[in-house]
Amino acid sequence: MNLAYRDIRHNLGRFLLTCFGLSLLLGVVLSMIGIYRGLVEDALTLVRTPVVDVWVVESGTRGPFAESSRIPGDTREAIARLQGVSAAGSVTYQSVETLYGAKKLRLYVAGYEPGRPGGPDRISTGRPIGRSHYEMVADKRTGLSLGSRVELGRDTFIVVGMTDDQVSSGGDPVIYITLKDSQQLQFELAPPAARREIARGTGPGDTDTINAVVARVSPNVSPESVAEAARRWKHLAAMSQAEQELILTRSVVERARKQIGLFTALLLIVSAVIIALILYTMTMDKLREIATLKLIGAPDRTIVGLILQQALAMGTIGFGFGALLITTIKDYFPRRVVLQPEDGLALAAAVILVCVLSSALGVRLALKVDPATALGS
Amino acid sequence: MDQSVGGKPLVHVRNVSKHFGDGETRVDALRDVSLEVHPGEVVALLGPSGSGKTTFLNVIGCIVEPSTGWVSLDGEIVYDDGHWLRSDLRKLRLEKVGFIFQFHNLLPFLNSTDNVAVVLSLAGYDTAESKRRAIELLDYLEVGHRKDAMPANLSGGEAQRVAIARALANRPRIILADEPTAALDSQRAGIVMDLLRKVAVEQEAAILAVTHDEKIFDRFDRIFHLRDGRLDDQNT
DSSP, X not given: OOHHHHHHHHTHHHHHHHHHHHHHHHHHHHHHHHHHHHHHHHHHHHXXXXXXXXXXXXXXXXXXXXXXXXXXXXXXXXXXXXXXXXXXXXXXXXXXXXXXXXXXXXXXXXXXXXXXXXXOSOOSEEOOOOSSSSEEEEEGGGOOOTTOEEEETTEEEXXXXXXXXXXXXXXXXXXXXXXXXXXXHHHSOOHXXXXXXXXXXXXXXXXXXXXXXXXXXXXXXXXXXXHHHHTTSTTEEEEEHHHHHHHIIIIISXXXXXXXXXXXXXXXXXXXXXXXXXXXXXXXXXXXXXXXXXXXXXXHHHHHHHHXXXXXXXXXXXXXXXXXXXXXXXXXXXXXXOOOHHHHHHHHHHXXXXXXXXXXXXXXXXXXOOGGGGSOO | OOOOOSSOOSEEEEEEEEEESOGGGOEEEEEEEEEEEOTTOEEEEEOOTTXXXXXXXXXXXXXSOXXXXXXXXXXXXXXXXXXXXXXXXXXXXXHHEEEEOTTOOOOTTSOHHHHHHHHHHHTTOOHHHHHHHHHHHHHHTTOGGGTTOOGGGSOHHHXXXXXXXXXXXXXXXXXXEESTTTTSOHXXXXXXXXXXXXXHHHTTOEEEEEOOOGGGGGGOSEEEEEETTEEEEEXX
16 A cells, blocks of 8 residues: 555645646756756857868967957968868858847847858758848847848848857857958948048058958868967967867856856755755654554554655656746747756756655654654544 | 453553653653453543553553563563563554554545555555455444545544554454543444444453543443552442
């Protein structure tokens, strides 16, 4: 006869309500883990999208994501001629804010040379950029659709293709435009400033500047050797793809990662305390029944089993509800929530462990109950 | 005072004392108490509040350890010379002692059948056999028609009969009852006492009840009084 099951069935509404409360808490824990994963995933998406092996940036910087980097536009030609480089492309990155209808739109603009590395790796709908100017490929998270027209700087761009899950480390959705357009957007002076420069006799300035050059290397060639060769130019720095990813995860999102990690750990501790209190209260409510069970001869293992089984049932149901809830609503979060099976399993294991440890308080209380308390009142 | 009616006593207590605390805070709950209860006997234990009745019941039920004395239950010496002779006292209770409480103390999450069957489950019976025997007992105590009812839906008399069925489930030969009729009216109290008498006779059990209920005094074979931890008796 399973006493834990019978007790749960008898107080089903109360038990489910408790499980629901716990599920909300565990759902928050799971979502924090998902947000943490999403943060890292988002940070790496942009750097992985060009599918390249080497990043060449301004000397003394760790650009183009961790620090600002500006190098001459002809650097790409120099890099492309290095031994072992199979393809190279110039890229620019910048954040812009514009209006789409009445809605404010924050975008991360990637400029690239169509036909060279640096552009989106996959277009989900529509087509890649086919014209030299005023076309863009936008991520679905922008809320734009094919044919949408968006004003960037002094020009209007039309959306010709869409991508999925392309966001910057800050969470802004990415749009891709041609390098020329992005250079104009980033480096071309506004008319009043340009007029002032002309009046000074310096001209409006050269816009053929880029943030980085990305390069693919041939098979059997070490990216490190290409990076080493690029570093011989004193105005350039170079790093492999792995180094660039490390900079992003260990530098750009490190604080946010630690913050979320710490918050997740705190939430787990809070969950443990709450589970312990719930189990303690549930045991307190059953002291008379436990005393009666002891009096009629129930061994300790029956009483421990009653508490432990209820703790595990509560943890399992709470976790199940929580996981279901977060899986259902994760797409409505403003930032990506990445739920990985191994994270879910790890949290489930942690919840089970927490339940077992937390039930120790209740078990201790139950084992101390004097069977005589069942008599005489 | 040692009382014998005949035959081998099921409850045999000799010179049991129990004190709580020491020095100035010492309280003597039981002083040199001796008692025998024989098969088929229904015995009452009376006394004012604080006289040691519940302590005495707890000593016989192996819940409270005496300070000195000797206790034998169903022919087995369980306490002697300042210590228990068995380590598994709960198993001992499960095998030899049935308890009936003032407020029945049924497990609120089990129906009548399962409240009785749980004792049999603990004793190692399989589920089907436990339930079969539980239903038999409920029928025997004329509460079989309420076998599926939850305790909250039972009347006081019905709940007490289910509690008696639970106490009898494992066929214990010693039944300890703490105010078994206190929560019942005189008619239902009479029915419960008749049932206990029936059990004592048919199962050759010894029944020891703590009670203040004067309306059932005539249902006992013997009545003992505890005063300041000392036992004296009057036969009825």
